[in-house]
Amino acid sequence: MKHQSSLSRFIAVILPIAMIATLAGLQPLSASADGGYLTLNSFSGHPGVTLQVSGGGFGANQTLSISVGGSVVTTVSTVADGSFSLPLTLSASLPQGPLSISAVEADNNETAANSYYVQPFTPALQLGSGSAYPLGSVTVAGSHAQSSVQVGVGQYYPNGSPSSYFILPGGQLSFNGNSFAPGDPVSVTEDADPTVLASFTADAAGSFKVAGTVTVPYVDAGAAHTFHLRGGLSRAGADVTVTVGQYYPVASPSDYYLMPGSVITFTGSSFAPNDTVQLTEDKNSAVLATITADSTGSFKKAGAITIPFTDAGSGHTFHLRGELIRAGVDLAVTVGQLNPLLNPSSYYLLPGQAYSIAGTGFAPTEDVILTQGTTQLSHMAADSLGSVNFAGLVFPATRKPTLTFTATGQSSSAASTVDIAAGQYYPYALSDNYYTQPGSTVTVQGFSFAPGETVTVTDGTSQTTTADSFGNTGKVKVTIPYGGSASTSTVTLTGSMSGATATVPVTLAPFMAQVTPSTYYARPGTGVTFSGSGFAPGESIAITLNKTAAGTVTADSKGAFTGFSSTLPFGQTASYVFTGSLSNAPVTVTVTLASFYAGLTLDNYYGVGGTPVTLSGNGFAPGEPLSLTFGATTFGPVTADAHGGFTFATTVPYATAGDKKVTATGQLSGAMASTTYTQAPVYVSFQLGAYAGAPGSRVTFIGSGYLPNEPIQITTDRDTGTVYTFTADASGHFNDSGFTVPMSYAEGNLKLTATGTHSLTPETIVYYVTGK
Template sequence: MYGGVSRNKNALVVACLLVGVASLVVFALMGGGAAVNTLGGLISGRDGSTADARRTRTQETMPAGAPEIRLVGSRVSSVDANIAISGAGFNAGEKVDVLVAGQEEANRDIQHTVQTVDAREDGSVGDVVLPAGQQLSPGSYAVSLRGADSGRDVAGSFWVGKFLPYVLPSAYTGKPSEEIFITAGYFAPGETVQLSLDGPPSAEAPTYKANEAGDLETIQWTIPYVPEGKHVIYLTGEQSLVPMDIQFDVQGYHPWVSLSSYASQVDELVDFSGRGFAPWEQINVYLNDRDSSPIVVLNADNEGAFTRNRAFEATKNLQGDNTLVFVGQVSRVEATAEYKMLPSTPSLWLTSHAAPPGGWVGFIGRGFLPHETVHVYLGSDDTAEEVLTLLAQDDGSLQNAGDFTVPFGQSGVLTLTAVGEKSKVPVSTNLEIMTLRPWMRVDPGGGPVGTQVRAEGHDFLGGEEVALYLGADQSSPLATATADNQGGASVGPVAIPDGSKGRVLLTLVGQKSGAKATGSFDVVATGQ
């Protein structure tokens, strides 16, 4: 029966009795039509008139539907087999004769009643066991069920062979989608043989035709996608019916995958490769959730391997630890790889950590994403004001980037914060606002009125305009000059006005910074 283990070890198979398979033959017994029974004469020895009379007498009490017969072959041992006979469609409780008829030897018919049984309440009969291997010689036989009251009869045929069929596979193990070759023989001449796995053949089971010697052409069988482990292959003849089985071990697919990087930052591209999937199958790649949409679709080659460069790009929404799941869409096996999203850790410096109001500084940084836009804010909280936009280089660095001018009216320490547009990790640095302490020298430092003097100022704001005033009056400058990059300005010459006496005060005032420096000129009376 199905589930048995074949004892076949080689092509020389132990000779044993092959019991035939039932060809289900269903006969129409209702509706007043005559039953069609191609074996009726052989079984009854008459022309069928008695059976017709019985059907006429019991037509009103017969159950609906045509009677059925089912024959199932089973191997009792390596040299013996039985036929289990069952049926349905008879009157409840009526006597049902189980008859067998056939041709054991040339020109000699046999016919005898195997057993008489009572139909069940539902009109079914079963299981009547016919020890065919012990009682019948090789040849074709018919078995029938005949109701004593209803007159209903139904027949099926089977075949007894001289030897037990043999089944030899080219391999006893393999993976789904791989092919093996199966050699088989000693079936009933010309019969149809079905191949099934782990049970009786279904309507979709592949079929093969035995030749007149009962042999099959070599079967090329593709291993289906079934769970890994031990399975049984059955070859079952429609007349010889005893299922021949072989143990077969289905190997599973055990894939593995690798990534070019298992930890990276935003916008980095990752390569995928893997092996061990089913040949040619589609592989869906999921990020963390197998029920989500695949982020990548791959295709295995004929060896179940794949390689995809730049397959996956880390996005700014991805954080922390993640799992990439690779699922074969045919084999249904999967492989996983852990992937960690590294936080961006940028750093930031200024070209100078101290500058006066109106002065400027540039930025130096590392650890930003390549080519990302970096926004610079004055401040570090929600009230921070954007003051500059920078662009990171190929390696994510900032090299003396930008030109931030220290605003006037500020004092103390300013906080400057840079945030990458993609990495979104803020990094801050401080800028100290310098207090300008300019000084000046008057040349010459003394003389009579009308002397031409020049005021030499230092440490003003580079590039600002510096004005020279006489005394405390800053309404109208005597002269102006532009400070150089170092904050130096040479203003003048100007003449010491007439009427000046004693020590005259001169003042230099930066027009941007407002910084002041003072000097003096000593007026000397003429003749002294």
């Protein structure tokens, strides 16, 4: 309901009128005594007007200061005839009353003035109406300064209604209303939420119909909600309360009892139109299927899923929940359990017999694997009824009384077992010879194996034969193997199907090997030849000498060999071992080694170092390397000749006088011979050219009796090491003045010692160092 009250309009207009009582007393023209004057185009008016100020009678081209009320506000220049003219705007804040305006010449203070009267403003305000509604038009007319008027303002009282007072979630709601402001922008909100759901504009009469369409949220289900319609101009509104209904969906499964591996679907209604329905179950929070309802909120045989085999024998609750309506249905379903059963063609079998196993109660079309222990025997797909039949099987060889067979469904994991009793074969075998040497051939035959089975005959190597319809084999030739230290070799016959075995023990005759050398006593380095017999025919014989490989030889068809030659080693013994690679029979042969008796002579036994000497020896091993020593000096290399002798020419090593031991040692035979050589002393003479001298003086060394061309070394008691070296001539003499007494030597005795590096005989003389 729109209400409007009429307010009385009162207008109070105050018009102050300023009377100018003495206008005749104002002077229209003011001039100085010298003739300057100033005129105004108006002598009264309101503040803020612009006057035209003119004057004359001043000097030509003079600067004048223009003052208003005693304050200079601007300047102006006169023209050639002493006149001027300029516009002058008065301040808008001037008070009422007379106002002095003057012009003063800058050079001689020539002054002219005039008077202007400032009149007050007389304001007035008129209204076309004394009252109005918000946003209504009010006509105001007025003049001059401030005034005021009072206007009465009315109020809007809008109302509204929904398109329906009861609606389901997801439905569309619109609104009708009136008594809003003309052209008022209206916004729609819900409950306490300030979010604007819709907005529209009222018409010129402040009304609207089927406006502001809003889709009712699904979260509003099952409750009353208030929608607020508020005008943006009128700042008034209307509240509309609407009741939102609720969905009660229903659903059913395709079957309430299912077997693992079967498919289940769902039919439902009373969901929201086009609602997305999610399918979950109590044992798994994951979404199993997503169903979209039709425009009526229904679906049929939708959300197909396969019941897992792991769910066998349990109950499950499936949940169908609409995403829009946030409501759903819970459906309880029972899952059955698979119980397969196996049935063999026979419950008692011998190894090698054919059999089959049938099975029922598996999941339709699933793959089923048949195993015995850890061995997979067969696999096949079950038919549509869950049945299998494993045919063409052969019973394995076993010593167990019973074998267990298991069939397992690969999808359902359902399994069944069955036991089959295992029969046994008890074969035996015979040989034509029960005592022979390795490498010999015997003939064996087996009896009572499985008819027709393959029998493997083994003794070192393997060969096969086939049992006849009675389970007996043919005669098989077997070569008794070499190797090993056992006294018996066993021939084994094994049935491939029955797994049954039979054995034939053959006692092994030993090999009686013998080896004979060409000699049992000889000197080291000489040759010896061997022959042997009693080895295995054709075998390789390895030969060692003192535990070191010395060669190989091959026995002939009779187990014999000849012609193996070897050089006897140097040392105490020569032990040969001959070992057959097949017979493994070792034979040891020992050859005694003769000793060496060596001798050594010299062509002279006395002399000084450097004297020629020849060493001669005999009794060593032919061609062996020899080590020769002369005192502390080693000569060589020297090699004995084919007769064990040698000759070696050299010189006596330089050394101190005395007896020197000379030796010759065979590097292979170890034989040694020795003798003694007497090294003669060297008698030398050593003198000085002068026995005293100042530092810086040359000292002359004079000597004789030294060895030819030997180096002479000079040492002193004041220094460490050699201080001077020179060489004797070919006769062992010297006269050398190359040494200078060092300037650092103090006065006093100086011991000078001369030593030949070959003669090794030191001689010392005292030299006196005089003052500087």
